[in-house]
Amino acid sequence: MLKDRFIADIISSKYSLLGGRVRVCGWAHRIRDLGRLKFVLVRDRSGVIQATVKRGESPEEALRAAEDLKLESVVCIEGELRRAPTREGVEVKVERLEVLNSPVEPLPLEVEGSEKASLPTRLRYRWLDLRNPMVxxxxxxxxxxxKVFRDYYWSQGFVEIFTPKIVAAGTESGAEVFPVVYFDKTAFLAQSPQFYKQFAVIAGLERVFEIGPVFRAEPHHTxxxxxxxxxxxxxxxxxxxxxxxxxxxEGFMRAIARMLEEEGxxxxxxxxxxxxxxxxSGIPRIPLRKAYEILEERFGKKVEHGEDLDSEGERLMGAYASEELDSDFIFIVEYPWKVRPFYTMRKEDEPDWTYSFDLLYRGLEIVTGGQREHRYHRLLDNLNDKGLDAESxxxxxxxxxxxxxxxxxxxxGLERIVMQTLRLENIREARMLPRDTERITP
Amino acid sequence: MLKDRFIADIISSKYSLLGGRVRVCGWAHRIRDLGRLKFVLVRDRSGVIQATVKRGESPEEALRAAEDLKLESVVCIEGELRRAPTREGVEVKVERLEVLNSPVEPLPLEVEGSEKASLPTRLRYRWLDLRNPMVxxxxxxxxxxxKVFRDYYWSQGFVEIFTPKIVAAGTESGAEVFPVVYFDKTAFLAQSPQFYKQFAVIAGLERVFEIGPVFRAEPHHTxxxxxxxxxxxxxxxxxxxxxxxxxxxEGFMRAIARMLEEEGxxxxxxxxxxxxxxxxSGIPRIPLRKAYEILEERFGKKVEHGEDLDSEGERLMGAYASEELDSDFIFIVEYPWKVRPFYTMRKEDEPDWTYSFDLLYRGLEIVTGGQREHRYHRLLDNLNDKGLDAESxxxxxxxxxxxxxxxxxxxxGLERIVMQTLRLENIREARMLPRDTERITP
Incomplete structure (x- = not known):
């Protein structure tokens, strides 16, 4: 490897490394040229460190290489780690400077402060935007x-599964799926691993988890x-x-919160x-019918009895949880049968309502779930009741x-969890390479 | 939860649990009816345990419930754990037996010994096949x-990425990709995350890993x-x-081997x-040109100079590694430029050969990799040389x-690693729900 350690590791071990020779590889993040003296901030994934090239101090070869340096050139630098009045308290006195690769065209987006550019520009030049440590x-x-997800469920006896993304039918109805040309068959991209994670439980794996892509053909612009x-x-x-x-x-949400208080x-x-x-005492669990009352009494928002919450309703219930219950999370439970999919289990005593829930995080739905109908004849009834064709x-x-x-x-939703945690404005910010109605590149 | 522990946990704690009451939930794996005495083997993901229902010993209600029991009924059983002449050395004396769900149709595939049925039948009724502990x-x-993959690379400073599976172009050429109807655009399913894992490195994440589905439109029947x-x-x-x-x-392969010697x-x-x-001393690394010689001298197999190995060639090199080098793995390195994709880096001194490798595991390619061309103008040359259109x-x-x-x-290939480890005959056995030219269900 050209690189033996990350910049952050050098900085965190600076007291033992001071006076010794270090090697730093990364990108030229900022260059300040004072003639005889040149400061180069080198950036890698982990952090930034100052490198100083000085006539009379650095060898001739390093001085020449420094001349060729551009912003975002790829460099490896070797030299003594010494004290300096930088934020990190140290700098590298350049003894060797190698430029491994340099931009062949002007940068269409500045890395520093890229988060202030427009989102379309950032997504267009995402490989530059991502070099910004904020991003x-x-x-x-x-x-x-x-990682927290897998570690938590693994510790609870869950097995990881890998389910097909090429499927014969949508999870709910024919709408909102992307068709795939699959040899001579009609196939679709899976909207969710719903059917197949149920399959895995029924097939005896009992407790399963999966992280995978899902595909929704909704022409949303939100x-x-x-x-x-x-x-x-x-x-x-x-x-x-x-x-x-x-x-x-809830156990997973607590594990996330712990991670955020420590490494995060x-x-x-x-x-x-x-x-x-x-x-x-736990994340509050409030029946939707109670949420209707809260929304009306507290916020003057009327939701038709038996209807789902819209995004404003979710936002207001989030505000209620935050202000009244001191919680950034709230479960809304028992959704109406008519707004939930056919595989949902209906309440035994009130079949117009279901054993289902959503979890709101700072006023946005990030989880949806519930008990499923596992009895064959009830499932048939459910399909009938939804007007769906059992055959398909x-x-x-x-x-x-x-x-x-x-x-x-x-x-x-992985991206939604991240979005709500960092209070990002647009979910596209939390997806490395988002796909929407306009974007299939980069 | 209806179930507080897995059967294997009960058996491994049997000395402290003997004489106490246990609760077991799972499937009726085998039923032996001796009139006044009924033995039920209950199976869950972790193991099997015998439950004994006996007239005069078990309550009337449990006796009646046991009458309704069928093979593969879902049951919860409570009772005393006591010594018995079973393989596990214990059994449950049934005090309560609850049938949670029962088959509504005869079983089309017997769970016990399902591995002996034909593969198409097993895949057709995969939810029963999978209940077989062998499967x-x-x-x-x-x-x-x-898990070993993620833990190993995480420990080496790699970051997990989530790349798009809906892409604008195939990784190599237009062939062998599945088209997707993506709004008004032409899109494809990703054959590999190749472009986007390179993207992530170039975008500053430096070291990345991903586990995800890939899609190959090859009409293979192998x-x-x-x-x-x-x-x-x-x-x-x-x-x-x-x-x-x-x-x-190699580090990952060693981590797998360790896991197999312990939990596996x-x-x-x-x-x-x-x-x-x-x-x-490490996994042997043998240039393909040397492999040509070995194949010819040792096995009398002639491979055209500059051609790839076929599956027989791989198998024979696997045999060579096993017999001569005492290794189940062998790297074949420096493949010809003409058989590798355009993004491969060509050898500086021999441009007809590349800095590339395959890893064979017991004679089957399970890994392919190499150094990539990172210099813009060289990449353009490579595309030209392959007759590919730079524009796309x-x-x-x-x-x-x-x-x-x-x-x-x-x-x-995740499935190939598992296949070779267990010496399975068909890769479909290592995929829960395989997709091939004939199968898009279950």
Whole structure:
């Protein structure tokens, strides 16, 4: 390797490294030329360090190489680590400077402060935007959330699964799926691993999780929707009810909050945001019918009885949870049957309502889940009741013929969790390369 | 939860649990009816335990419930854990038996011994096939390999990325991609995250990994190919050469071997296979031109100079590595330029050969990788030389205009690693729900 350590590691070990020779590889982040003296800020994924090239101090060869340096040139620098009045308290006295590659065209976007450019420009030149530490931090956090997800569910006895993304039918109806030309067959991109995570539970794996892409052919132009995103999915068998599923979701949210208070702290500080609050008594669970009352009484917002919340309703319930319950999260539970998919289990005593929930995080839905109908004949009834054709779901119904345990699960939006944590304005900021109605490149 | 612990946990704690009451939930795996006495083997993901219902010992209600029991009924059983002459040394004396769900149709495939049924039948009724512990073990191993992959690269400073699967162009040429109807645009399913993992490195993340689905529209009918599989991808910047990439691949293989010798041992024993051998001196790295000689001299197999190895050639080189080098792995390095993709870096002194490698595991290619061309003008030359139209790759070329570091990487087939580890005959066995020219369901 050309590089043996990251800049942040050098800085955090500076007291033992001072006076010794270090090697730094990265990009020329900022260049200040004072004639005989040249300061180069070198940036890598982990941080920035100052390198100083000085006539009379640095060798002739390094001086010449420094002349060729442009912003965003790729460099490796070797030299003594010494004290200096920089933010890091140190700098590298350049003894060797190698330019590995240099821009062949002017930069269409400045890396420093790229977050202030327009979002379309940033996404167009995303490889430059991402070099901005404010931006790369978003994706480091995304990776950390994914890691917390897997570690938490692994610790709870869940098995990771890898389900097909090429499917024969949409999860709900024919709409909002992308067709794929698959040999001589009609196929679609999976909107969710819903059917197949249920499959895995019924097939005896009992507790499963998956992180994978999902595809939604909705022509949305909102700041909260993507046509391709990553879904964090769980499904668990032998539940007593949907509260068991919520407990598993809550456990994950607590694990995220812990991570944010520890390793994630640096990223929160960059964005000047606080870690999420979760009451010691647990995330509040409020029936939708109670939410109707709260919205009307507190905010004067009327929601038709039996209807879903719109985004304003979610936002207001988020405000209520924050102000009244001291919580950044709130579960809304028992959604009406008519707004939930056919595989949802209906309440035994009130079949117009379901054992389902959404989790709002700072007023945005980030999780949806519930108990599923596992009884074959009830599932048929549910399909009928929704006016869906049982035949097109036969491959799915088949799973339920030979002993399906009671089960439930949840799907969580990775990008939305990151977006709400850092209080980003647009979900596209939390997706490295977003796909929407306008974008299939870069 | 209906279930507080897995059967294997009960058995492994049997000495402290003996004489106490336990609760077991799972499927009725085997039922033996001796009139007054009924033995039920209950199976869950982790193991099997005997439950005994006996007239005069078990309550009337449990006796009645046991009458309704069918093979693969979903049950929860409570009772005293006591010594018994079973393989586990214990059984549950049934005090309560609850049937949660029962098959509504006869079983089209017997769970016990399902591995002996034909593969098409097994795949057709995969939810029953998977309940066979021989089969579920494959997917537990797959999850463990994925975990080892992430843990290893995370420990090496790699960041997880989530790249788009909807893309504007194939990684190599227009062939062998599945078209997607994406709003008013022509789009394809990604054959590999190749372009986007390079993007992430160039965009400053430096070292990245991803596990995700890849899609190959090859109308193959072989036991080694799938049209959708999961790829383990890495890409790393600031390499000195392709040996750095091989070192990272080798580190992962060693981590897999360690896992197989420890937690994975049980699964290897089920399949009566040994963990893979890796020489202490490292996985051998043999130039393809040397492999030509070995194949001809040792096996009488002639490969045209400058051609790729076919599957027989790979198999024979695997045999050579096993017999002569005491290794289940062998790197073949320096493939000809004409058989590698345009983004491969050509050897500086021999431009007809490349800084590329394949890793064979027991005679099957499981990894392909190499150093990539990071210099903009060289990339243009490479495209030209391959007769490819630079325009259709412009969005990719753009990444290289503003300072791309030297980098390389590898893509590894998750299912192939599992297949070779357990010496499975068909890669479909290592994919929960394979997609091929005939199958888009279940």
């Amino acid at each position: 790369s931090a978003i994706f480091e956090l995304e990776a950390m959330v994914a 700041s909260r929707h993507l046509n391709e995103y990553h879904s964090l999915d769980i499904e668990v068998g032998f539940i007593e009810g949907y509260n068991d599923v919520m407990n598993y979701v 702290r640096r990223i929160l500080e960059l964005y000047k945001v606080e870690p999420p609050r979760i009451p010691a 779901f036969q491959f799915y119904l088949d799973f339920f013929k030979h002993g399906a345990p009671p089960h439930g699960g949840a799907g969580m | 579920s073990a494959i997917f537990e191993l797959e999850a463990m390999v994925a 036991s080694r190919h799938l049209n959708e599989y999961h790829s383990l991808d890495i890409e790393v910047g600031f390499i000195e050469g392709y040996n750095d990439v091989m070192n990272y691949v 041992r049980r699964i290897l024993e089920l399949y009566k296979v040994e963990p893979p051998r890796i020489p202490a 790759f412009q969005f990719y070329l753009d990444f290289f205009k503003h300072g791309a570091p030297p980098h390389g990487g590898a893509g590894m």
